[in-house]
Amino acid sequence: MFSDATISRLPLYLRELQQLQRAGSSRVQSGVLARRLGLNDSQVRRDLSGFGPLGQRGVGYEIRALIETIQNTLGGNRSWNVILVGVGNLGTALSGYRGFEQQGFRLVGAFDTDPRKVGKRLGTLEIQPLDHLEDFIQSEEVELAILSVPAAAAPSVAQRLELVGITGILNFAPITVTPPQSSVTIVNVDLAVELQRLAYAVLTSKKEAGETD
Amino acid sequence: MFSDATISRLPLYLRELQQLQRAGSSRVQSGVLARRLGLNDSQVRRDLSGFGPLGQRGVGYEIRALIETIQNTLGGNRSWNVILVGVGNLGTALSGYRGFEQQGFRLVGAFDTDPRKVGKRLGTLEIQPLDHLEDFIQSEEVELAILSVPAAAAPSVAQRLELVGITGILNFAPITVTPPQSSVTIVNVDLAVELQRLAYAVLTSKKEAGETD
DNA sequence: TAGATTGTTAATCGATTAACAATC
DNA sequence: TAGATTGTTAATCGATTAACAATC
Known part of the structure; x- marks a missing residue:
């Protein structure tokens, strides 16, 4: 139903959605989620489409419903x-x-x-x-x-x-x-490991920027 | 030079190699690293081949050289x-x-x-x-x-x-x-997020095993 | 209706893996 | 030499993305 790549992003969507909810939003669009997480909007829609038709064309996704659905999938909606x-x-x-x-x-x-x-x-x-x-x-x-x-x-x-x-x-x-x-x-x-990945990312972004260091 | 996927595995290789070194090994084969990290041996060789020819056919890789090379790449071999x-x-x-x-x-x-x-x-x-x-x-x-x-x-x-x-x-x-x-x-x-990924993995491994829960 | 955004297809891109010649 | 394992190719597999019809 969900690819491994999608599964690994579901917790990230969840966290972002909860953040948006706390900030008072009730709806969100694929493009917004994509920007906040550094993803492509097609990718977001494709990931979420695994839950069936959840969004409303022209409008977006209901945050509350999305959160519940993702929680259900990830943790079986239980403690x-x-x-x-x-x-x-x-x-x-x-x-x-x-x-x-x-x-x-x-x-x-x-x-x-x-x-x-x-x-x-x-x-x-x-x-x-x-x-x-x-x-x-x-x-x-x-x-x-x-x-x-x-x-x-x-x-x-x-x-x-x-x-x-x-x-x-x-x-x-x-x-x-x-x-x-x-x-x-x-x-x-x-x-x-995370600190090493960060260090590598910093090194390569410097190289791209043309610094000799 | 290195794909993103390879880069994200380099720190894992490094940790595993340091563990092997502490345990007294001086050489390691792609198959051994693969098994310990849950990867494919082709994948390990392909990842490591980005450093140039480092291994010896029929023998394996020198752990010390590998560690140094990976550290160089990841952190610029500096503090x-x-x-x-x-x-x-x-x-x-x-x-x-x-x-x-x-x-x-x-x-x-x-x-x-x-x-x-x-x-x-x-x-x-x-x-x-x-x-x-x-x-x-x-x-x-x-x-x-x-x-x-x-x-x-x-x-x-x-x-x-x-x-x-x-x-x-x-x-x-x-x-x-x-x-x-x-x-x-x-x-x-x-x-x-990590705990959620674990919970999902546990849930799906149960389903595969045919448990009703 | 007009504008916006989804859901989905098809094309592209990238990563994994089996296989094997090269070679230690 | 015989056995083992690398380095690399080519095929496969899977994931991303652009594009657009469907539709709210």
């Missing part, structure tokens, strides 16, 4: 129970990240091996020891895990999560984690 | 001075992120508007007020900025950064920031 494994600097930051809650992701548990952290609070949650992982995941029907442990620990923790039935892992540890078996989907996020 | 604007939870986490230093990015300054934060230490740095931004950027030859301020403040801070000559901004604020003029390159990182 997901998420746990955080590894409450270091990054883990703490991620737990406070507004965007997650907004998009239907509920942080229901936080885990760390460090005995000094266990028992402390993280927002409204109490940090639990890693031993509790298995019981908690089963009793709370947790499906997704955010992994922010040190690189060295990441593969073994990922394996443990898979064994107990976690279906998706968002890995922030600076190491590529591949699924031990294939019952779990792992998305690796590398923050340094 | 970049980076500042952090917005020292909240996320900013603090980013400042401690190992991956940045490893890839040649040096955090040279940290800024926040909050008077209670100004003067405090962040690692080896002292947090400065936003007023110091312009002077600091010019005297320290800062080129890149990591933006982790609240969404509402992001566009105006981005504009300020552009005016004073910053050439690249990595934006973590949960809002799409587009360059006011075109003298700056902005890369928007949305952490919730």
Whole structure:
């Protein structure tokens, strides 16, 4: 129904639409979305046409309907129970990240091996020891895990999560984690990668501009 | 020389190669890299062939040479001075992120508007007020900025950064920031987007497996 | 009706991949 | 030499985009 390329843009449309809605708009045109996201307007219409006829010719798209439809497609229009494994600097930051809650992701548990952290609070949650992982995941029907442990620990923790039935892992540890078996989907996020892409883009835009540097 | 698709994979190769090197390997084959990154081996060879003949037929690629070449291409084989604007939870986490230093990015300054934060230490740095931004950027030859301020403040801070000559901004604020003029390159990182992609991947892999849910 | 914008087609463009000769 | 793996071609596949009829 949707190509991979389209799927990867749906979250971007969603964010932009929510921004427009908050700013008071109720309708939007393909050209507006395209400009704001640096895309082509044909591309936007083609992406959105996968939902069936949603727009009105001559008028545009109803923002509210678009948001609901995209959310339905992306997240099944339901909330997901998420746990955080590894409450270091990054883990703490991620737990406070507004965007997650907004998009239907509920942080229901936080885990760390460090005995000094266990028992402390993280927002409204109490940090639990890693031993509790298995019981908690089963009793709370947790499906997704955010992994922010040190690189060295990441593969073994990922394996443990898979064994107990976690279906998706968002890995922030600076190491590529591949699924031990294939019952779990792992998305690796590398923050340094983004900075490298930025540096490359800056270098090439300078070259284009004719600077010698 | 390199397609966009190839460029976006170079940082992934780099990370994988550094991991292999740390594990004691000195050579690697296209098939090995492909498997570890979920790519096709032809694709890996094609990507790497842009550097000229680097591999040895029948043997593979020298890891050390590959790393150096990729680093050269991506970052100009030099270090970049980076500042952090917005020292909240996320900013603090980013400042401690190992991956940045490893890839040649040096955090040279940290800024926040909050008077209670100004003067405090962040690692080896002292947090400065936003007023110091312009002077600091010019005297320290800062080129890149990591933006982790609240969404509402992001566009105006981005504009300020552009005016004073910053050439690249990595934006973590949960809002799409587009360059006011075109003298700056902005890369928007949305952490919730990754979680949404994961959720979608989980949903579709379930459907494929025939679960009704 | 006149103006605007969608939905969709067809053409173009670019990226992936299988295959294999070259060669270490 | 025999085995392995690169570098590169050619074919395939998929994604983007211009264009325009449909229609609000």
